[in-house]
Amino acid sequence: MECADNSMVEEPMSPTGRGMEEMGICIVLMMGLGAPVNLPVFRDGIETELVTRLPRFHSIQVMDESTYGQPRWVNTDVNVDDHIVIPRLDPLDVASDPEKAVEDYVASLSLLPMDRCRPLWEFHFLDFPTSESTSTVVLRLHHSIGDCMSITTLLVASSRSMANRARLPAMPPPPKRTGPIYQPPARPPLSSVHYLALFAWIWSYFVLVWHTLVDTALIVATILFLSDPRTLFIRAQDHGESSRRKRFVHRSLSFDDVKLIKTAMNCTINDVLVGVTSAALSQYYFRKTGDSNTKKIGLRSCVLVDARPVSTRQTYVTRVETGNRLSGLMCPFNIILQDDPLEYVREAKRFMHRKKSSLAVMFTPVVGEMLVKYFGIKAGTFIFHRFFTHTTIIYSNAIGPAEKMKLCGHPVAFMAPSIYGQPQISVCRL
Incomplete structure (x- = not known):
């Protein structure tokens, strides 16, 4: 150009x-x-x-x-x-x-x-x-x-x-965890009375290595041959204009309701939102297809993770960074009708907790940059596209302010981000 x-x-x-x-x-x-x-x-x-x-x-x-x-x-x-x-x-x-x-x-x-x-x-x-x-x-x-x-x-x-035009909008309080997703427990004292704690500490590293190997193998298998079954969430590629058209729909949820579920179930806000999305897409699927309510379809999602090391959100807002700093977790995503709606949240909590004891999320951006650097942009893009076409959905999060704000002199009622150009459906939460 x-x-x-x-x-x-x-x-x-x-x-x-x-x-x-x-x-x-x-x-x-x-x-x-x-x-x-x-x-x-x-x-x-x-x-x-x-x-x-x-x-x-x-x-x-x-x-x-x-x-x-x-x-x-x-x-x-x-x-x-x-x-x-x-x-x-x-x-x-x-x-x-x-x-x-x-x-x-x-x-x-x-x-x-x-x-x-x-x-x-x-x-x-x-x-x-x-x-x-x-x-x-x-x-x-x-x-x-x-x-x-x-x-x-x-x-x-x-x-x-909106409350004070002289300052930036207040951000939510910083998370308890400010380091990487996986944080190993502190080593217990080397004494005979703490041998069980010492064994648990050593065992946590074996679990970390095992989960990392399994997750890495699944990513490689996905790129090579392992693909999700075709559903209405994956549009058949006809190489025409319709195959590129995306529809963007947003819905607003009460954050107080989300926090209530989070507190009651001892999980994270992200777990609640993933569970709500799983429940909504499951109900949509069975309503549109008319399949048996007892049917279970195992799909997979790619959960995008912000890889920026941030100590507090407010300082991050004051120093806007350039570019893309993303990593990803590949997580199961089941289409099923549950008798208990909270079971969707429990399932999200289980697999997100499992992913926190793996280093795959740290390797993903490093491997991606190496592919582009040593094999060229065409080869790297081909591999990324294979991974995206073999999975069904992308989750992503963006942190918004904790109070109402005014942008360019106009009060903002809501912000709803999304993306297009990828083969999967995308769910972005703010």
Whole structure:
């Protein structure tokens, strides 16, 4: 790609970013606003807050001959007006069903290419009310710019608290665990009276090694031959336009209800949300297919994990990082109707606890970067695509603020991130 500009080279694109570029994965983030769109105010906010805060928002991807054709990020001048889209929708469709009008328009974005001669992001403004908001703004950007965690962090860092406009929105309290997912227990004293504790400490390392070997073998088998059964969640590839079209639907849950279940079942918020998603997709499957309610279908999911070492969330918000820093866990995902709805949460708690005693999540990003570095972007992307096509669903999380915020002068009612370009369905939780 060649574009005319008078910019200077910043840095080469990371292996993960090159993989996202090759696969064509993009992020779509829907934001419901609590007020009608004041376009001049929002535009000024984009220019002063977002574009200046994240280098990728004023950079383009170019091929540099001095680096043997590897893409690099290059600074360029940004005209914010080129990144603002105000679509013209049928007034009758908007009046009859505004939610469906928003969903139809956002789904159409998955079929539209992005202009690669300018930074790969754009804002779409839908200035009509829905059941959850007064207006809707859709941010679409290429995944090579950053992951959902870095993008939502950018938006929070560019916002102000509704309670106090002089400060950033407050973030949830930091998690108890601030280190890696697997944290071995402390070694007990070397004395005869503590021999059982010492044996348990040694045994924990055997369990760690065994789980890591099993998880690694499953990942390799998935890339080579092990594939999930075909269900309605995996669309048959016909190499046509319909095979690339994605639909984006969001639902809001009461966080107080989620915390109540978390406390009662002694699990994590992530366990509750995975269980709720499993229950919803199971009910959807049996309602759409009419299969026997006693049928059980074993599928697998890829749970994306933020690999950034963060001590507190508030300090992370104040230092927005660039790029993608992701790892993943491959977890079972069963389609089944349970008599007890809480059994979905218990199942999620079991397999997530099991995954915490494995180092596979630490090896995944390292191996991925090595594949791209030593075998080339084509080979690395082929392997990633094989893994994605052999699994069914992607889970991802993004941490939002603990209070209402105002972005670019507009109160935000909700944010709903998602992605397209991957072969599986995606479930993103904020």
